[in-house]
Amino acid sequence: MTSTDTTVSTPSAPAPVAGTGTPALSVRGLWKVFGPGAEKLVGTPDLRLSRKELQAKSGHVIGVRDVSFDVAPGEVFVVMGLSGSGKSTLVRLLTRLIEPTAGTVLLDGTDLTAMNEEALRDIRRRRISMVFQHFGLLPHRKVIDNIAFGLEIRGEDKAGRRARAQEMVDLVGLSGYEQNFPDQLSGGMQQRVGLARALANDPSVLMFDEPFSALDPLIRRDMQKEVIRLHHEVGKTMVFITHDLDEALKLGDRILIMRDGEIVQIGAPDEIIGAPADDYVRDFVAEVPKSxxxxxxxxxxxxxxxxxxxxxxxxxxxxxxxxxxxxxxxxxxxxxxxxxxxxxxxxxxxxxxxxxxxxxxx
CATH class of the missing domain: 3.10.580.10 (CBS-domain)
Structure with missing residues (x-):
């Protein structure tokens, strides 16, 4: 696949994951073009241009190009690619932290792209949680209060949110650290606080934006195991962004590989390794122990x-x-x-x- 052979036709729906029923997350024809008046470009021949050609012609930059996929309930869906591939832009589009130029995002059949700000805020508080690379913890609040913060914003009473936060402390293995401040914890422990905070809201979907990139390799491996354990225990649908192929293969039920804002291939780990879609993917996975x-x-x-x-x-x-x-x-x-x-x-x-x-x- 090259960046110059893309059309702007309405994409066909991806094949559903067998036996999964209604997708937890359904994305259709999602575009993000950066620059003034970008929405006027949708449906024009200009969007057939490569990133470099479009930028040279109009100053606009394509972040995500005509992306469609489904995520099944309870699935760990990994989006991976190198720097500049569009993966982090994509995860922000899914929650409208960045507004899409075109396309739709459905959460359990509800169109997020059609929501007003009030309804979208409620979705973010109750049905979607995010875990970020740099933790995003409140330094002046103790562990237990950081974990309960989303419930506080949601308006739940103090006793209820503290009880829920304590459940999450125990779930992620932080018992005994409830009264510590974030700067008293290691990087791995701080990320456990971030995980606990995300889970406390009991969301439909958890989204991870390269959450372990800043961690040392050994701690990173431990946190990958923690995500696998938590997924087995709570069964949440997860969308996981990473640039690390080993991480993607370890965590993903399916993997979406991006390049220059486009989908190159979607498949289970064995499909990515056994039947790479093109030379780009083939080179990408060449060093993976196939057995x-x-x-x-x-x-x-x-x-x-x-x-x-x-x-x-x-x-x-x-x-x-x-x-x-x-x-x-x-x-x-x-x-x-x-x-x-x-x-x-x-x-x-x-x-x-x-x-x-x-x-x-x-």
Whole structure:
């Protein structure tokens, strides 16, 4: 995909995520063009120009170009790209911290782009929470009061908000630090306060804008594990912005890769690694250990007959190659692979497994 072959036609709806029903978040034809009178450019041939060409012609800059996607309820949806790709602009458009030039954003079917300011403020207080890179904690307030701040703004009584804040303190592992001030905490602990504050409002969607970028690598890894744990416990829909591919692969149920404000590819981690959309994505993922991400559906082969592998161990097609290696290598002969319904769909043997591992080592 190049930046010069984009059209301004109405985008087709992305394929829904299987079995998810109504999307938690639905984005259609979202544009952000920076510059005076940018809305007048919508629907004109000028928006077919590349970023550089449009800026040279009119002084306008395209931040996000014709983006459409759905996020399923309970999904961790990661938006990633390099600096300048438009990912942080995109997450701000989703909550109208930046006003879209065109397009719609629906939260559980409700059109955020059509709301007045009062209704939008209520949505931000009750149904969407954000976690930022630089924490955004109030330095003069203790941990418990920082966590309860959103509930205070919402008008809840002191006893109720303190009780809820204490629940969140315990959930994120900060018990015993309730009375500390932010500057008495490490960076990782401060970000836990930010997580607790976001969760305290019991939002429909949590949005993370590169929340761990400022943390040391070890602390960052701990916080990634914390997000995974919290997601398993509370099951919130999450939109996570990052420039780090390893982080995206670790956290994301699906990943959206951006470049120059456009979508390059959307897919599950194994789809991004196993079937990159173009050379840009292929180069992006070239150093990823494929056995850590690819599932058996990418390495299995069709059985020679319905009886092949009868009596052998059975593995799901979604099993990561690395996790399947022990069972496959220990068995003399092919192992059967089944889909989510238990239907026999393929076989995999030690050669199939070693082919992935050997390629990684070359």
């Amino acid at each position: 850590h991400v690819l599932t058996l559906k990418w390495v299995m082969r069709e059985p020679a007959s319905p009886e092949e592998g009868v009596g052998a161990p059975t593995l799901r097609d979604t099993t990561i190659v690395r996790e399947a290696a022990r069972a496959v290598l220990a068995h003399q002969g092919p192992v059967r692979v089944v889909d989510e319904n238990g239907t026999f769909i393929g076989v995999v043997d030690d050669e199939d497994i070693l082919r992935v591992v050997v390629v990684e080592e070359q």
